Amino acid sequence: MGLLIDIIGGLLLVGGAAFLLFGSLGLLRMPDVFNRIQAGTKTTTLGTLLTLAGAACLQPAWGWKLLLIGVFLIFTNPVSAQVLANTAHRRGAQKTPLTKIDRLAEDREGKA
Amino acid sequence: MVEVLIAIAGTLAGLAFLLALARFVRGPSRVDRVVAFDVLTVIAITFIVLVALVENRGVYLDAALVYALLSFLGVIAIARYLEGRF
Amino acid sequence: MSKGKSTVRDTVILFATLMLFWLMLSGKLDTDVLIVGAVASLIIALLYRDGLSFFTEFRFTPQAFVAGFRYYGYFLRELFKSNLKMAAIVLSPSLPITPGIVKVRTRLKSRMGRLMLANSITLTPGTLTVEMAGEWLYIHCVTVGATDIEAATAEIVSGFESYLEVMYG
Numbered sequence: 001m002g003l004l005i006d007i008i009g010g011l012l013l014v015g016g017a018a019f020l021l022f023g024s025l026g027l028l029r030m031p032d033v034f035n036r037i038q039a040g041t042k043t044t045t046l047g048t049l050l051t052l053a054g055a056a057c058l059q060p061a062w063g064w065k066l067l068l069i070g071v072f073l074i075f076t077n078p079v080s081a082q083v084l085a086n087t088a089h090r091r092g093a094q095k096t097p098l099t100k101i102d103r104l105a106e107d108r109e110g111k112a
Numbered sequence: 113m114v115e116v117l118i119a120i121a122g123t124l125a126g127l128a129f130l131l132a133l134a135r136f137v138r139g140p141s142r143v144d145r146v147v148a149f150d151v152l153t154v155i156a157i158t159f160i161v162l163v164a165l166v167e168n169r170g171v172y173l174d175a176a177l178v179y180a181l182l183s184f185l186g187v188i189a190i191a192r193y194l195e196g197r198f
Numbered sequence: 199m200s201k202g203k204s205t206v207r208d209t210v211i212l213f214a215t216l217m218l219f220w221l222m223l224s225g226k227l228d229t230d231v232l233i234v235g236a237v238a239s240l241i242i243a244l245l246y247r248d249g250l251s252f253f254t255e256f257r258f259t260p261q262a263f264v265a266g267f268r269y270y271g272y273f274l275r276e277l278f279k280s281n282l283k284m285a286a287i288v289l290s291p292s293l294p295i296t297p298g299i300v301k302v303r304t305r306l307k308s309r310m311g312r313l314m315l316a317n318s319i320t321l322t323p324g325t326l327t328v329e330m331a332g333e334w335l336y337i338h339c340v341t342v343g344a345t346d347i348e349a350a351t352a353e354i355v356s357g358f359e360s361y362l363e364v365m366y367g
Contacts, residue, residue, distance in 0.1 A: 003113075010117030013162070017124035019281065020155055024131035026288040027151055033143050034326065034338045035297055036135070039288055040147055042323040044128075044154045046281045051121070051158045055165055058114065062164075064222045065173045069157070069180060076184040078320035078327075080150055080191070085328045085338060087191045088143040101298040104329055104336040177223075 009057025016050030019043055031096035033088045041081040045073055115166075122162050129155050146190050153183035211256075213243040256310070262365045269361035276322050276357070284323040287340065298342035299328060302335050302351040305359060311366030318358045325354055 026039025052066045089104060132155060136148035157176045164172035220235035221227070256262060287294060306312050316327040319337060329336040337354055344350045 006114045007117075010114045010121075013121040013165075014117055014124065016158065017121040017128070019285070020128040020158060021124050021131070022285040022288050024128040024135075024151060024155070026284065027135045027148060028131050029288060029293060030295075031293075032297070033141065033147065034299075034328075035295060035340055036144060037147050038323055038326050038338070038340050039284060040132070040135075040151045041154070042321060042326075043281055043284055043288075044151050045321065046277060046323075047128075048154050048158050051161055054121075055161050058165055059168075059170070062170050062173060064225060065170070065177070066161075068219065068222050069161075069173065069177050072177065072180055073154070073157075074321065075317070076180065077150075077154070078317040080184055080187040081320050082316065082327050083188055083191045084143060084147055084150070085326055087195045088141075089328055090195055091141075091143065094141075096297060101300065101342060103301040104299045107301070107336075 005057050009054045012050050012054030012057060016047045016052075016054060019047030019050060023047060032094060034085055035096065037081050037085050037088075041077055041084075045077045048073055118162060118165060122159070125155055125158050125162065129159075142194055143191075146187060146194070150183070150187050153179065209243050209247055212246070213239050216242055256366060257364075265361045265364035269358070269365065272357065272361065273318055273321075280322040280324050284340070295340050296342050297338065297340055299336055299338045300342060300344075300350040300354075301347055302337055302355050303333050303347060304335060304351075304355055305333075306362055306366065308366040311362045314362055314366070315355065315358055318362075319354060 020043075023040055023043030026043060027036050030036045030039050049070055052070045056063045056066045095102065129152065132148050132151045136145055136152065139145055157180055160172055160176040160179065164170065164176075216239035217235060220239060224231050224235065304312060304315055306315055312330065316330055316335065319325050319335070320327050324340045326338040327335055328338050335355070337350075339354075343353050
């Protein structure tokens with residue numbers, strides 16, 4: 001039983017690290033700032049959450065502290081992603097030519 | 113068995129770190145670099161947890177928590193600065 | 199709906215949340231630990247009376263708690279689904295994206311409800327809240343579906359909104 005939980009925990013660690021890798025790959029491959037934020041910050045958040053869950057399986061005594069780190073990440077990461085995206089948009093960051101529509105720029109121009 | 117899995121996870125996280133570092137070096141805009149920095153911190157938190165597991169030391173988790181806090185504040189402050197708010 | 203105005207209830211809730219975090223962090227229940235935590239939590243709760251915490255504006259009814267649990271279940275499921283989708287996009291050689299920023303509208307009135315909505319939308323990869331202005335949200339999507347306001351709202355917001363409406367209003 002203990003061994004089974006250990007192996008599940010180890011697999012969660014590997015899965016989480018794999019998501020970290022996907023996130024970084026997205027960060028590198030995506031064509032503009034907004035898509036980089038999308039791929040980078042959020043996929044890595046899930047990766048870290050899975051790693052924390054894996055660590056909780058391996059060391060149940062650390063559960064509370066790991067949960068605290070997880071809750072903290074869930075609340076702070078989207079905020080920093082939003083603030084960064086907002087900053088990029090205000091600074092007029094270049095958007096990829098693939099972009100289909102930008103309602104925010106339309107509305108900003110309408111008010112100005 | 114578990115040690116092998118932790119080693120694999122560490123390797124994958126290390127590769128992720130290198131890719132994010134490449135984006136950090138390449139830029140091109142400052143916001144890109146801040147995004148890369150944000151991702152690097154998240155990966156570093158995973159590293160700290162992995163090291164805590166290997167060394168079997170729960171104290172390291174406090175470091176991870178404080179690191180998460182400080183990097184969040186740092187990213188927000190830099191973003192506000194880039195926006196020209198202060 | 200309390201717009202920027204704090205009540206005694208909010209302060210008490212903030213204090214309780216801070217205290218809970220302190221207890222999780224210290225992991226001990228000694229008298230000195232409790233006293234230090236209580237003093238620190240009280241000072242912070244009084245200084246940041248207008249701050250938001252988990253249960254600010256939370257409706258303490260049985261329905262709200264049920265909706266809360268179902269919300270987290272739904273949220274985690276969405277998180278996994280969209281993360282796998284994002285991984286597939288990143289790994290495919292042609293990088294199939296059609297990004298764009300759409301405008302949606304929310305029915306939520308409370309500050310905390312709107313905050314949770316924006317955060318949930320941001321945390322599910324593929325959608326990212328760029329700007330909020332009152333009831334309007336501007337959302338960046340990696341693959342844009344519908345572009346008009348009603349259809350985009352139904353696509354992105356409605357799932358989370360139905361739970362959050364019961365929890366926070």
